[in-house]
Amino acid sequence: MVKIVNSIAKFIEKYFPSPLSIALVLTIFSLLLAYFFTSSPTDENHFVNTLTHWQSGIWNSDLLVFAYQMMLILVLGHILVLSRPANLFLTKMTSFANSNSSAVVIVSCLTILVAYFNWGLGLIFGAILVRKIGEKAERENFRLNYPLLGASGYVGMLVWHGGLSGSAPLKAAEKGHLASFFSEKEISQMGSDFLPEVSTAQSLFSTPNLIVALALLIIVPLFLRSLSLKSVGKIKLPNLLQKQDSTDQGHLHTLDQKPYLAKIIGLLLLVAFWVAYGEEVLQLQLTPNSLNFFMLSLCFLLHHNLASFSDALAEAIQGASGILIQFPLYFGIMGVMKESGLVTEMASFFIQNSSEESLPIFTFISAGLVNIFVPSGGGQWAIQGPIVIEAALGKGVEIPKIIMAFAYGDQVTNMLQPFWALPLLAITKLKAKEIFPYTFALFLLASLVFIAALIFIY
Numbered sequence: 001m002v003k004i005v006n007s008i009a010k011f012i013e014k015y016f017p018s019p020l021s022i023a024l025v026l027t028i029f030s031l032l033l034a035y036f037f038t039s040s041p042t043d044e045n046h047f048v049n050t051l052t053h054w055q056s057g058i059w060n061s062d063l064l065v066f067a068y069q070m071m072l073i074l075v076l077g078h079i080l081v082l083s084r085p086a087n088l089f090l091t092k093m094t095s096f097a098n099s100n101s102s103a104v105v106i107v108s109c110l111t112i113l114v115a116y117f118n119w120g121l122g123l124i125f126g127a128i129l130v131r132k133i134g135e136k137a138e139r140e141n142f143r144l145n146y147p148l149l150g151a152s153g154y155v156g157m158l159v160w161h162g163g164l165s166g167s168a169p170l171k172a173a174e175k176g177h178l179a180s181f182f183s184e185k186e187i188s189q190m191g192s193d194f195l196p197e198v199s200t201a202q203s204l205f206s207t208p209n210l211i212v213a214l215a216l217l218i219i220v221p222l223f224l225r226s227l228s229l230k231s232v233g234k235i236k237l238p239n240l241l242q243k244q245d246s247t248d249q250g251h252l253h254t255l256d257q258k259p260y261l262a263k264i265i266g267l268l269l270l271v272a273f274w275v276a277y278g279e280e281v282l283q284l285q286l287t288p289n290s291l292n293f294f295m296l297s298l299c300f301l302l303h304h305n306l307a308s309f310s311d312a313l314a315e316a317i318q319g320a321s322g323i324l325i326q327f328p329l330y331f332g333i334m335g336v337m338k339e340s341g342l343v344t345e346m347a348s349f350f351i352q353n354s355s356e357e358s359l360p361i362f363t364f365i366s367a368g369l370v371n372i373f374v375p376s377g378g379g380q381w382a383i384q385g386p387i388v389i390e391a392a393l394g395k396g397v398e399i400p401k402i403i404m405a406f407a408y409g410d411q412v413t414n415m416l417q418p419f420w421a422l423p424l425l426a427i428t429k430l431k432a433k434e435i436f437p438y439t440f441a442l443f444l445l446a447s448l449v450f451i452a453a454l455i456f457i458y
Contacts, residue, residue, distance in 0.1 A: 016433035019322060019418040019425075023329045027054075030333045030373055034340035050340060057335015058328045063379070067327035069288035070120070071320045074423040076295040077124030078316035079309065081132075083302035090132045097133045100144050104224040107133065108152040112217050115156025116163035120291050122156030127424035129153055134428065145228055150430045151438035152224050154421055157414035158446055159216055160377075161407035162209055167378035168385065168407050169203040178399075181386040202400040208457045209404055215449055223445055227438065259305045266300030273297055319426030326419060334374045334383075343370055343383045351391040359397050360405040360454045363388055367409030375419040377410050401458045408450040415443035 017025070034050050057063070080086050093110070097103040107129050115122020130146075130153035137144040160166065171177050175197055179187060203209065255261050274281075277290040303309040337343045346369065350362040367384065374380045384406065392402040414420055416439070418432040425432060 016436055019422060019432050020326060022418060022432075023326045026373055027329055027333055030336045030342070034336045034342050038340040038342055038345065050336065053335045053339035054332045055335075056339070058332040060331055060335065063331045063334070064328070066288070066376070066378075067323070067331070069292060070327070071323055072292045073120040073124060073288060073295075074320050074323065074426070075313070075316045076292055076299055077121075077128065078319060078427060079299045079312040080295055080302065081128045082312035082315065083299070083308070084304070085302045090128065091136075094129065094133050094136055097136065098140075099142060100148075100228045101225050103133050103137070103144060103149055104152040104228045105221045107149060108155050108221040108224050109217065111153055111156045112159050112220065115160050116213060118165045118291060119156065119160035119163065120165070120288060122160065123420065123423055124427075126153030126156050127427040130424065130428050145230070146428075147430060147434035148224065148228055148438050150424060150428050151435040151442065152221075153428070154415075154424055154435065154439060155220055155224075155442065157420050158220070158411055158442060159213060161411040162204065162213060162404065164204065166204060166407050168381040168403050168410070169198070169200055171378070171381060171385070172198040172203065172399075172403050173200050178389060181389055198400050198403060203403050206400060206404075208453060211457055212408075212449065212453045215453075216446065219445065219449065220442065223442070224438075227441070255306065257305055257307060262300045262303060262306050262309060266297050266302075269293065269297035269300065319423060322422040322426060326422065330375060330419060334376070334379055337370070337373055338383045343374070344387060346370060347384050347387045351387065354391075354395070356395045356397055359391060359395050360401055360458065361451060363391075363402055363405040364409035364412075364450060364454060367406045368413040369409075371410045371413045372417050375414070375417045377407075380410055381406070398458075401454070404458070405454055408454070412443060412446050412450060415439040415446070 031050060031054060034053070035047060039046075081090060094106070097106050107126065110129060111122055111126035114125045130149050133149060134144065134146055137146075161168065177197065179196055273290070273293045277287075277293065280287070280290060299309060299312075303312065347366050350366040351359065354362040367380070367388075370380055370384060371377075374383070388402055388406055389399065391397075392399055418425075418436070421432060421435065421439075424430070425435075
C-alpha cells in the first residue's frame with residue numbers, strides 16, 4: 001500500500017492543481033453541464049439564464065452569512081490557539097507524539113473524536129494539532145511525514161456527517177422538516193408510511209451508525225500508522241507564537257496593554273453565550289453561531305491583553321484568504337446546480353436505476369458525487385433531500401437508513417474535494433497536492449467501510 005500511495009504522490013505532485021484552480025474548473029464544468037443537459041422555459045435565453053443562476057448563487061445572502069460563519073470558525077480558532085494557556089494545553093497534548101507513527105495515530109484519533117462532537121471544532125482542532133506536532137518534531141529533531149500528518153488532521157471531515165453536528169440527520173429530526181418536502185395531499189396518500197420526523201436516536205445514535213463510527217476510529221488510525229512506517233525528512237516551520245507580543249508596547253494605549261478590558265468583555269460574552277445557548281449545549285447541540293460565540297469569549301479571556309489579541313488576529317486572518325474567495329465560487333456552482341435542475345437530474349438518474357436493495361448504495365454514490373460540486377452538507381441536503389426521501393418512500397427503504405446513506409456519501413468525498421482542507425492548509429503551510437495522495441487512500445478505505453455497513457449492518 002505504501003508503494004501505491006507513493007506512486008500516486010509522485011503523479012499528483014506533477015499534475016495536481018491548486019484548490020483555486022479546482023474551484024474554477026468545477027465552475028466552468030458545472031456551467032457547461034447545465035447549459036447542455038438541462039432545459040430552459042425560453043430556450044433562446046438558456047445561456048443567459050444559466051449565468052443568472054450562477055451569479056445569484058454567488059451573492060446568495062444566506063450562503064454569504066454561512067461563509068462568514070466559517071471564516072470566523074477558522075480565525076477565532078487560530079486566535080485561540082495563539083494564546084499562552086491554549087499553547088500550553090496543546091503542548092501537553094502533543095507530549096506523547098515522539099515519532100512519525102505515534103504522531104499520526106494521536107492526531108487522527110483526537111481529530112475524529114472532536115469532529116464527531118462538532119465538525120467546525122474538529123476542522124480547526126486537527127489543523128492546529130498538526131502544526132504543533134510539526135513544530136515539536138522540528139525542535140526535537142525527529143523525522144516526520146508532515147503531509148501524512150496533515151491528512152491525519154483532516155480525517156474529521158470523513159466522519160462529521162455521522163456525528164452530533166451532521167446536517168441531514170439533525171434537520172430530519174426537526175418537526176415538520178420532512179413534511180415540508182411534500183404537499184398535504186401527497187402526505188395523506190402515503191398514510192402511515194410517512195414519518196413526520198426521524199429522531200437522532202434512529203439515525204445518529206442508532207446501533208449501525210455507532211458501529212460505523214467506532215470502526216472508523218479504529219481502522220483509520222491503524223491505516224495511517226501503516227503508511228507512516230516510511231518517514232520523510234526534517235521540516236522547517238515558523239513557530240505559531242512568533243508574532244505574539246511583537247507589538248511595540250511603548251506606542252500602545254493603556255487600554256491595549258492592561259488585561260482588564262479584554263477580561264471584562266470576555267466574561268460578558270461568556271455569560272451572554274450561556275444565556276443564549278446554554279440549553280443547546282446541555283443537549284450537545286452546537287451551531288456555527290454558538291461555537292463562534294464561545295470561541296470569541298475565550299479569545300478575550302485567554303489572551304493577556306488586547307495587544308496580544310490584535311497580534312494573534314493579524315496572523316490568523318491570513319489563513320482565511322482562500323475561503324474568502326472560494327466560498328462564493330462554490331455558492332455559484334450551487335446556484336447553477338440547483339436552479340438549473342442539474343442536481344435533480346443527477347440524483348434522479350441513480351434513483352431511477354436502483355432497486356430497494358441498491359437504493360442506499362446509489363444514494364451514497366450520488367451524494368458523494370454532488371458533494372464534489374456542492375461541498376456543503378446542509379446546502380446539499382436542501383437540494384437533494386426531497387428527492388432521496390421520495391425515492392425511499394417509493395421503494396420501501398427505511399428513512400433513517402437512506403438519511404445515513406446520504407450522510408456517508410456526503411462526507412466521504414471530502415477526502416477528494418480540497419475545499420474544506422483550506423483552513424488546515426493555511427495553518428499547517430501544506431499544499432493540497434501534498435496531502436491528497438493520503439486523503440485519496442482514505443477515501444477508498446472509508447468507502448469500503450460505508451458500503452459494507454449499508455449492505456450488512458443496516
